[in-house]
Amino acid sequence: MKESKCVMLGDSSVGKSSVMYRFVRNIFYDTIPCIPEGIFYRDPLKINNESIKFQMWDTVGQERFRSLNKYYYKNAQFVVIVFDVNDQKSFDNVRYWFQQQQQFTLNSAVIIVGNKIDLLTREVTIKQGEDLANELECQYIKCSAKTGQNIIEIFEKIGRIWLSKPQCKEIETPILQKQEESSQKSCF
Ligand SMILES: Nc1nc2c(ncn2[C@@H]2O[C@H](COP(=O)(O)OP(=O)(O)OP(=O)(O)O)[C@@H](O)[C@H]2O)c(=O)[nH]1
Numbered sequence: 001m002k003e004s005k006c007v008m009l010g011d012s013s014v015g016k017s018s019v020m021y022r023f024v025r026n027i028f029y030d031t032i033p034c035i036p037e038g039i040f041y042r043d044p045l046k047i048n049n050e051s052i053k054f055q056m057w058d059t060v061g062q063e064r065f066r067s068l069n070k071y072y073y074k075n076a077q078f079v080v081i082v083f084d085v086n087d088q089k090s091f092d093n094v095r096y097w098f099q100q101q102q103q104f105t106l107n108s109a110v111i112i113v114g115n116k117i118d119l120l121t122r123e124v125t126i127k128q129g130e131d132l133a134n135e136l137e138c139q140y141i142k143c144s145a146k147t148g149q150n151i152i153e154i155f156e157k158i159g160r161i162w163l164s165k166p167q168c169k170e171i172e173t174p175i176l177q178k179q180e181e182s183s184q185k186s187c188f
């Protein structure tokens with residue numbers, strides 16, 4: 001089994017924590033109960049006959065926390081860059097987050113995620129999302145943490161990207177030595 005570090009990046013309030021909670025616990029909060037920063041685990045996903053255990057690292061989008069982010073990026077195999085499809089500015093800032101991960105990770109699998117598609121106030125089209133992903137040579141997927149639409153698909157997709165990379169054969173992660181559930185920090 002491959003245990004792999006997955007970092008959630010993106011502007012504040014785009015739904016990073018919500019996507020993560022939906023993926024890890026299949027739960028959604030209208031109001032996130034506390035500042036959720038830490039490491040979470042989910043039961044492994046089976047992708048292309050490989051079992052991948054996602055070690056989820058949430059980050060906080062606010063600018064005053066950004067100097068901490070280098071620590072989060074370190075050794076990440078997966079980078080999920082989230083924006084809100086109803087917020088043009090969060091989409092414009094995807095480039096910033098992409099550059100950050102390029103600076104601090106090596107050959108990570110990257111996916112761009114347009115969240116909150118359940119809302120009817122769309123500012124960013126699917127084509128704009130796909131065009132940007134093509135330009136940055138990564139993949140795009142839209143989702144809703146609220147309804148759960150496409151949440152598992154994000155991680156299946158990024159898992160397949162990672163497995164297609166030659167370097168994935170070389171790293172059998174234990175980035176954090178098996179602290180497993182005992183090290184989970186959570187709001188629950
Ligand atoms: N309608 C809708 N609301 C969402 C969705 N995802 C998140 N939200 C809401 O958006 C708000 C912000 O979500 P968070 O998950 O806290 O956003 P974040 O990116 O973690 O924000 P920071 O931790 O501040 O960087 C919350 O009120 C969520 O309930 C979604 O898919 N649809």
Ligand SMILES: [Mg+2]
Binds near residue numbers: 017058060061
């Ligand atoms: Mg958050």
